[in-house]
Amino acid sequence: MTTKVIIFDFDGTIADTVDALVSIANNLAVEFSYAPITPEEFLILRNLTSREIFKYSGIPLFKIPFLLKKVKKELKNKIPELKPIPGIPETLIELKDNGSRLGIVTSNSKGNVQEFLKVNNLDNLFEFVHPGVTIFGKTQIINNVLRQKQIKTEEVIYVGDETRDIEASKKANVKVCSVTWGFNSEEALIKENPDFLIHHPQELVKIVKNFG
Structure with a gap:
């Protein structure tokens, strides 16, 4: 077999980790120049592909790797409670x-x-x-x-x-x-x-x- x-x-x-990641994303909104995610917007985002999400957010493509790196770093602090x-x-x-x-x-x-x-x-x-x-x-x-x-x-x-x-x-x-x-x-x-x-x-x- x-x-x-x-x-x-x-x-x-x-x-x-979904709630933690949304919280982190909202904390980084000002730094990366996008609007915080409201509960209503989160429902919209759940129906979009990754490409559609970044297009929806308006984040420039060159900033995305820096954003992802920052998100991972912030998530590290939340690991004990996840x-x-x-x-x-x-x-x-x-x-x-x-x-x-x-x-x-x-x-x-x-x-x-x-x-x-x-x-x-x-x-x-x-x-x-x-x-x-x-x-x-x-x-x-x-x-x-x-x-x-x-x-x-x-x-x-x-x-x-x-x-x-x-x-x-x-x-x-x-x-x-x-x-x-x-x-x-x-x-x-x-x-x-x-x-x-x-x-x-x-x-x-x-x-x-x-x-x-």
């Missing part, structure tokens, strides 16, 4: 016990992810944490991981909460499972046609069992 490799996004998929998505720890343990290889591909920093995993006693579950500086896509990061770890595309399911996760997975020729508890809305995710769509982490166990 082929070993399944489950690669997770981090923010909004494993870690409940929690996993309810049901994620149990699901990760079950997947691991069933023989799956688990990894993380993230645009967050490796230090932030590792600290979160350690604080929440999840650090022994993942074979790798692979960060990458990316604005719109993670295709190259996924491809690098598959090459380095000698993983075949047909063995992989990528799990993420954003439309860009779907786009990146399709370009990398791996199956993608979208989760509805993170940043992008269910409607936005469905438009991008993921291979699987789940509303609770436990649903992933059944998908993996029937996969391949």
Whole structure:
């Protein structure tokens, strides 16, 4: 039987960071010359792709890498208070016990992810944490991981909460499972046609069992 490799996004998929990230974004609004995100605007943003969000915000493209770097730095201070998505720890343990290889591909920093995993006693579950500086896509990061770890595309399911996760997975020729508890809305995710769509982490166990 082929070993399944489950690669997770981090923010909004494993870690409940959406509220923290919105708070940080609002604190940086003046410095980067964009309007703070109101609750009403957040509902609009959840239905947009990454490219549409930056266009909507009016942030010049050259400022985006600096903004992302600052956001990661600010998030580091909030790690001790952040929690996993309810049901994620149990699901990760079950997947691991069933023989799956688990990894993380993230645009967050490796230090932030590792600290979160350690604080929440999840650090022994993942074979790798692979960060990458990316604005719109993670295709190259996924491809690098598959090459380095000698993983075949047909063995992989990528799990993420954003439309860009779907786009990146399709370009990398791996199956993608979208989760509805993170940043992008269910409607936005469905438009991008993921291979699987789940509303609770436990649903992933059944998908993996029937996969391949």
